[in-house]
Amino acid sequence: MKKTISVSNQRATLDTGRRNFLKLSGVGIAMAGLALVGCNDDDLIMDDISGNIFDLGKGDVGVLNYAYALEQLEADFYTKVVNNFYSGISSTEKEIFTDLYHHEVIHRDFFKAAIGGATSNVLPTLEFQYPGVNFNDRNSVLATAKALEDTGVAAYNGAGRYITNPDYLVIAGKIVSVEARHASAIRNIINPGSADFSGDDVINASGLDLAKEPKDIVEVAAGFIKTPFTWKERGIS
Numbered sequence: 001m002k003k004t005i006s007v008s009n010q011r012a013t014l015d016t017g018r019r020n021f022l023k024l025s026g027v028g029i030a031m032a033g034l035a036l037v038g039c040n041d042d043d044l045i046m047d048d049i050s051g052n053i054f055d056l057g058k059g060d061v062g063v064l065n066y067a068y069a070l071e072q073l074e075a076d077f078y079t080k081v082v083n084n085f086y087s088g089i090s091s092t093e094k095e096i097f098t099d100l101y102h103h104e105v106i107h108r109d110f111f112k113a114a115i116g117g118a119t120s121n122v123l124p125t126l127e128f129q130y131p132g133v134n135f136n137d138r139n140s141v142l143a144t145a146k147a148l149e150d151t152g153v154a155a156y157n158g159a160g161r162y163i164t165n166p167d168y169l170v171i172a173g174k175i176v177s178v179e180a181r182h183a184s185a186i187r188n189i190i191n192p193g194s195a196d197f198s199g200d201d202v203i204n205a206s207g208l209d210l211a212k213e214p215k216d217i218v219e220v221a222a223g224f225i226k227t228p229f230t231w232k233e234r235g236i237s
Contacts, residue, residue, distance in 0.1 A: 056231040057121050060165050065123040066214055066231060067172070068111035070155055073224055074148055075104040076128045081145075086138045093189060100145075100182050107175055114171075127226040142190050149183035151220055152176075157211035162234075180209060 056065040078101035085094060115122045134140040156176035163169045184197040204210055214234045230237045 054123060054227075054229045056123065056229060056233075056236075057119070058233050060163055060168055061115065061119050061121060062231055062233050063159050063162050064111060064115045064118070064168065065121075066159060066234075067156070067175075068108070068115060068123050069126060069225070069229065070152055070217075070221065071104060071108040071111055072123075072126050073128055073221060074152060075101075075108040076126075077130070077144065077148060077224075078104050080130075080135055081141055084135055086136050086141050088138065096185055096189065097145075100185070103178055103182065107178075123229065124227070126229075128224050129226050130224060142186060145186045146183070146190060147220075149179060149186055151212075151217060152179045153183055154210045154212040155214070155217040157209055158213050158217065160211075162214075176209075 056062045056069075078097065081097050082101045085097070089097075112122065130144070132140075133144050153176060156172055156179060160169060160172055160176075163172060187196045187199065188194075190196065214231060215236055218231070218236050
């Protein structure tokens with residue numbers, strides 16, 4: 001039996017009058033009253049949790065928890081950035097980072113609500129660390145933002161094939177389009193006016209964004225995530 005999940009993020013605020021490439025207009029998740037069709041009950045049967053280690057779960061729930069983990073990381077990072085902007089930051093860079101912060105908080109809260117409407121097996125709030133990141137240094141912040149955004153795009157593209165619910169797939173497609181704009185914006189700040197916004201390191205020979213398997217993504221993100229979790233279905237333990 002399927003459940004209907006109603007998600008509202010009407011409390012979220014966002015200045016959509018800023019740069020077109022960062023607008024959420026038309027993306028869908030910035031609008032109140034979003035409704036999804038939940039997972040089959042069979043998808044809610046999870047692997048046993050070993051000790052205190054949380055397992056993301058099976059089927060679509062596992063993918064949603066995976067996306068939620070990554071959105072928690074990005075939201076946490078940008079929260080730290082906007083709460084203490086690096087020295088010498090320009091007004092343009094402040095605007096962009098503030099936009100990215102709002103977007104990632106919306107993404108994070110959306111996944112928390114969506115998963116909570118489908119199952120009690122919701123990934124808890126994670127703890128993060130940023131070894132080697134100097135939040136007072138422009139180059140350090142931009143390099144980390146670039147790595148997180150590039151990883152996020154590849155993560156959504158790689159996990160999409162494991163989603164069986166078409167409603168979830170549509171939402172994932174909308175979110176990854178925003179993440180790709182984030183990646184382009186950060187790359188343009190680092191090297192303005194260049195082709196780096198869609199560089200060969202993130203675009204394949206077919207002109208498409210790279211897609212990476214969850215196991216490869218978690219290996220990259222693990223350095224930032226203090227709270228351990230597993231995803232046995234995808235070979236992450």
